[in-house]
Amino acid sequence: MSxxxxxxxVVSAALLVxxxxxxxxxxxxxxxxxxxxxxQQAPAAPPESMSTVGGALLGKPGVQVNPLAGAPALPATLTxxxxxxxxxxxxxxxxxxxxxxxxxxxxTMKMLFAxxxxxxxxxxxxxxxxxxxxxxxxxxxxxxxxxxDLEYSVHDLWLGxxxxxxxxxxxxxxxxxGGIEKTVRDMQAHAEELQALDTHVVSPDxxxxxxxxxxxxxxxxxxxxxxxxxxxxxxxxxxxxxFPGRQDGGARxxxxxxxxxxxxxxxxxLSPYKGIAGVKNGNTTMAGSTFTGAAQRGDRxxxxxxxxxxxxxxxxxxxxxxxxxWGFAAAGKVKPVGELVPPKSADTSSxxxxxxxxxxxxxxxxxxxxxxxxxxxxVAAGTLALVVGGSYAFNRRFPAGRRxxxxxxxxx
Numbered sequence: 001m002s003x004x005x006x007x008x009x010v011v012s013a014a015l016l017v018x019x020x021x022x023x024x025x026x027x028x029x030x031x032x033x034x035x036x037x038x039x040q041q042a043p044a045a046p047p048e049s050m051s052t053v054g055g056a057l058l059g060k061p062g063v064q065v066n067p068l069a070g071a072p073a074l075p076a077t078l079t080x081x082x083x084x085x086x087x088x089x090x091x092x093x094x095x096x097x098x099x100x101x102x103x104x105x106x107x108t109m110k111m112l113f114a115x116x117x118x119x120x121x122x123x124x125x126x127x128x129x130x131x132x133x134x135x136x137x138x139x140x141x142x143x144x145x146x147x148x149d150l151e152y153s154v155h156d157l158w159l160g161x162x163x164x165x166x167x168x169x170x171x172x173x174x175x176x177x178g179g180i181e182k183t184v185r186d187m188q189a190h191a192e193e194l195q196a197l198d199t200h201v202v203s204p205d206x207x208x209x210x211x212x213x214x215x216x217x218x219x220x221x222x223x224x225x226x227x228x229x230x231x232x233x234x235x236x237x238x239x240x241x242x243f244p245g246r247q248d249g250g251a252r253x254x255x256x257x258x259x260x261x262x263x264x265x266x267x268x269x270l271s272p273y274k275g276i277a278g279v280k281n282g283n284t285t286m287a288g289s290t291f292t293g294a295a296q297r298g299d300r301x302x303x304x305x306x307x308x309x310x311x312x313x314x315x316x317x318x319x320x321x322x323x324x325x326w327g328f329a330a331a332g333k334v335k336p337v338g339e340l341v342p343p344k345s346a347d348t349s350s351x352x353x354x355x356x357x358x359x360x361x362x363x364x365x366x367x368x369x370x371x372x373x374x375x376x377x378x379v380a381a382g383t384l385a386l387v388v389g390g391s392y393a394f395n396r397r398f399p400a401g402r403r404x405x406x407x408x409x410x411x412x
């Protein structure tokens with residue numbers, strides 16, 4: 001048997017569970033429009049029944065954790081409406097709170113944008129920006145400073161996306177991919193391939209839009225997928241970089257940009273989190289603060305997503321750090337409450353609610369209950385290497401971002 005078949009067989013066997021986990025999924029509705037096409041806040045409480053992709057417990061509202069002897073208590077100050085702690089290698093969900101609650105994602109949606117488009121656009125390709133490509137960037141958007149009639153490499157633009165969460169860079173890259181509408185379709189298809197079925201894409205940059213939702217579970221799946229790509233790891237692990245500015249004659253000016261991930265840079269009065277490797281933060285009126293973070297201690301690699309805590313801007317980082325600390329301390333002392341499922345094309349088992357393609361038009365007509373119709377072929381899962389034994393490794397390590405201290409390096 002080939003290594004690939006062996007790996008898939010092992011993963012399939014590991015994911016087989018009793019039939020009680022095959023509870024039908026019930027997605028919470030997208031935030032309704034206010035009559036003027038603007039999204040409103042999501043309901044104050046999670047729905048009683050949510051998707052069970054990844055396991056039945058993940059479809060229940062409230063905190064889900066199965067402590068064993070000696071397990072540390074979860075942080076007492078958590079306020080996030082939804083959060084999840086998962087082992088990035090094994091896919092085990094160590095604890096969760098409203099994991100499948102569909103909420104506005106803000107700029108964490110850019111993780112899906114990057115995971116979808118990175119393989120399509122060579123990083124050394126150079127593009128001259130037009131005014132049309134920047135015309136529809138939303139009011140109040142975060143920007144990196146892309147200017148029309150100037151040339152930028154794809155590499156430059158991705159730095160703008162990851163470090164400054166630049167919606168201007170997102171719109172230019174989308175134009176290079178065939179336009180916003182095509183990019184949204186591509187992202188939706190890729191979300192469905194990843195079995196991120198809580199996700200409904202409306203804008204590629206995460207800008208507030210009626211019906212645009214994701215979940216802590218989905219964002220963690222997407223981050224895990226992205227981190228299999230070397231370029232994704234490079235960009236989300238970069239603390240600072242030089243970005244092209246004006247061009248006077250033959251000389252191009254450059255200015256420094258810094259990552260908006262405060263757990264990486266220590267901005268806002270926070271201390272950098274030891275072992276942090278990204279991934280992406282976001283903040284909008286509808287979403288509040290959102291963040292997905294990845295970190296490593298020893299051989300253990302964790303992913304944490306926190307959505308919409310009730311405190312100030314630093315709360316999402318503080319709660320992420322607290323959950324990372326808990327996850328590292330809880331290693332081997334909790335029974336998993338679920339799994340991060342593999343991509344649809346690699347999933348030969350029935351685990352939780354099965355993956356399915358939803359009708360976009362029916363979803364919109366019915367208040368946005370489901371994700372959109374997949375209109376492109378499923379993205380191959382070759383970059384999401386499933387290794388023999390059921391592990392789902394990060395290609396052995398995350399690369400350190402620029403200006404990273406030696407103790408923050410990830411082990412090989």
